[in-house]
């Protein structure tokens with residue numbers, strides 16, 4: 001991207017952040033969309049979260065992909081093109097591609113070209129002969145993969161990490177439906193989904209003793225101060241992770257320690273003591289619910305792999 005295009009993108013992003021903050025803080029309850037957690041500092045803190053002893057999802061999914069790798073590879077078969085939605089640094093793709101039989105191509109999809117670079121570099125270094133074709137697209141919208149993978153290779157969508165859980169269930173169905181439309185007919189999808197479990201395990205995973213998740217959550221207020229003309233006092237809020245039993249999701253909240261007013265882009269928002277901003281939901285799925293969700297999006301679940309403690313699940317869906 002040119003310097004001017006970069007500046008335009010940054011301005012559009014700052015405007016979208018401000019608009020989302022003004023709308024979310026005017027609501028009751030107050031909310032902020034979780035996508036804004038991931039600025040450079042948020043990405044760094046999320047990386048640190050994935051290595052925390054309490055945060056089991058990443059290492060458990062990696063273990064499932066390792067231990068069930070031969071079975072997953074046999075089910076998928078040879079010559080597939082892997083289409084990864086939101087590839088991060090490409091580490092999970094390297095792991096998957098290393099187990100698959102003769103993968104034909106790797107197509108990481110992300111809206112930010114600079115985020116694709118890391119995945120492309122990592123995968124290309126690990127598999128020098130592999131066809132790697134990054135796709136700059138917002139994968140929450142329909143996009144076109146025409147001509148990106150050679151010949152008649154079958155597509156395998158890859159959406160690990162339980163990012164599906166950060167969507168509301170109806171958004172998750174919409175995402176899975178759009179992903180199916182973007183992939184070739186007959187495509188399959190490898191999907192990571194966190195499972196419902198004891199509240200204590202979940203609350204510890206989202207409120208670790210080292211305070212990394214708290215810093216990740218509070219960074220959203222720091223970001224609003226930096227980029228949206230806000231004057232949040234970070235010391236006046238605390239992070240809380242709540243298990244919502246009815247909706248089977250972990251919620252992250254920033255709770256006001258005392259009554260206060262905050263300015264955001266010239267607008268005043270009042271907080272009562274104990275009032276919170278809901279910053280993220282992480283839905284956990286029982287296998288039956290995940291099956292219903294996938295089917296509602298037109299996929300047929302063919303296999304589920306899990307770990308011995310049944311903490312996490314990896315699914316193969318057929319289109």
Ligand code: AVI
Pocket residue numbers: 049057161162163164165166205206213280281282
């Ligand atoms: C990115 N996503 C799958 C993480 C999760 O577990 O829902 C985000 C996260 N939030 C706090 N810790 C991790």
